[in-house]
Amino acid sequence: MKPAPFQYYAPKTIAEAVALLARLAPEDGRVLAGGQSLVPTMAFRLARPRHLVDINGVAELARLAVEDGKLCIGACVRHAAFHHPVVQGPLGKLLSEIVQHIAHHPIRTRGTFCGSIAHADPASEWCLVAAALDAEMAARSARGTRIIPAREFFAGIMTTALQEDELLTEVRLPLLAPDTRFGFYEFNRRAGDFAIAMALISYRLKNSVMVEPRLALGGAEAVSRRLAQVERLLEGRAPTAETFAAAAEAAAKAADPLDDENISADYRRGLVRTVVQRALERATS
Ligand SMILES: Cc1cc2nc3c(=O)[nH]c(=O)nc-3n(C[C@H](O)[C@H](O)[C@H](O)COP(=O)(O)OP(=O)(O)OC[C@H]3O[C@@H](n4cnc5c(N)ncnc54)[C@H](O)[C@@H]3O)c2cc1C
Numbered sequence: 001m002k003p004a005p006f007q008y009y010a011p012k013t014i015a016e017a018v019a020l021l022a023r024l025a026p027e028d029g030r031v032l033a034g035g036q037s038l039v040p041t042m043a044f045r046l047a048r049p050r051h052l053v054d055i056n057g058v059a060e061l062a063r064l065a066v067e068d069g070k071l072c073i074g075a076c077v078r079h080a081a082f083h084h085p086v087v088q089g090p091l092g093k094l095l096s097e098i099v100q101h102i103a104h105h106p107i108r109t110r111g112t113f114c115g116s117i118a119h120a121d122p123a124s125e126w127c128l129v130a131a132a133l134d135a136e137m138a139a140r141s142a143r144g145t146r147i148i149p150a151r152e153f154f155a156g157i158m159t160t161a162l163q164e165d166e167l168l169t170e171v172r173l174p175l176l177a178p179d180t181r182f183g184f185y186e187f188n189r190r191a192g193d194f195a196i197a198m199a200l201i202s203y204r205l206k207n208s209v210m211v212e213p214r215l216a217l218g219g220a221e222a223v224s225r226r227l228a229q230v231e232r233l234l235e236g237r238a239p240t241a242e243t244f245a246a247a248a249e250a251a252a253k254a255a256d257p258l259d260d261e262n263i264s265a266d267y268r269r270g271l272v273r274t275v276v277q278r279a280l281e282r283a284t285s
Pocket of ligand 1: 031035075101102110111112113119124169192193
């Protein structure tokens with residue numbers, strides 16, 4: 001099937017893009033980034049935007065830079081940019097490891113980091129990273145720019161705090177201290193499929209105990225989020241099998257899993273236990 005008819009716009013600057021969105025968003029105008037989520041839904045006519053504001057020609061949005069201790073990822077930076085570490089240290093390694101789990105190579109060459117965040121699929125790996133690391137989202141509109149913290153940004157399945165006329169211009173991730181350890185584990189049926197459950201842990205090891213733990217869960221719930229009660233359990237404890245098992249159990253209890261005709265909440269809860277345990281085990285290696 002072909003998409004329903006739409007008007008196409010190709011701004012060259014952020015100012016032009018937000019001016020177009022101010023005018024067209026109320027008439028069902030949408031941003032087109034990599035098109036890897038939007039275009040298939042248009043082809044199936046599940047989405048019928050009347051106007052598409054294509055941001056791919058906005059050179060300012062291709063920015064990938066470190067500023068004030070943060071990695072700033074512009075709206076046109078593709079998933080594939082992370083195939084190799086974009087910064088030295090654990091953050092670069094973490095992103096280059098996780099990107100391998102996103103779809104397949106051709107999709108990664110078009111799809112964008114910010115597009116994933118704006119789309120807010122519960123199974124998006126970048127949404128999990130954003131939640132775990134307390135990312136900041138820069139949202140620009142004709143009214144100006146506002147910074148939205150990750151915990152306020154993700155509001156539900158494919159629902160965010162972005163207003164219809166706001167352009168997500170960049171996402172900022174804090175650089176990680178050089179001694180940060182991280183572990184990621186994702187469960188899906190086939191490589192490249194969306195995650196049914198995944199977990200990301202990071203912590204620092206001081207005097208043989210874990211400090212500053214961050215544990216986030218994705219895929220299993222409507223929104224990726226940090227599990228504060230599990231982090232409290234890890235803080236100040238040695239990274240032992242016993243602690244990991246207790247943390248995995250606590251995560252399974254704390255989870256509020258999605259339930260649908262294909263995958264039950266009970267099955268997902270069991271997966272939460274497994275992915276948390278395995279992410280923790282990976283962080284020690
Ligand atoms: C077969 C297949 C498998 C996939 N597997 C995975 C996977 O395993 N993990 C995963 O995370 N993703 C997966 N994806 C989705 C892919 O990562 C998309 O690239 C991503 O979700 C959206 O990014 P995009 O740049 O393509 O956005 P688009 O498709 O262009 O846009 C998606 C939505 O976000 C909005 N939007 C985009 N950018 C902005 C912005 N800067 N500001 C405001 N709104 C914006 C658009 O208006 C639209 O509503 C898969 C896609 C396909 C087709």
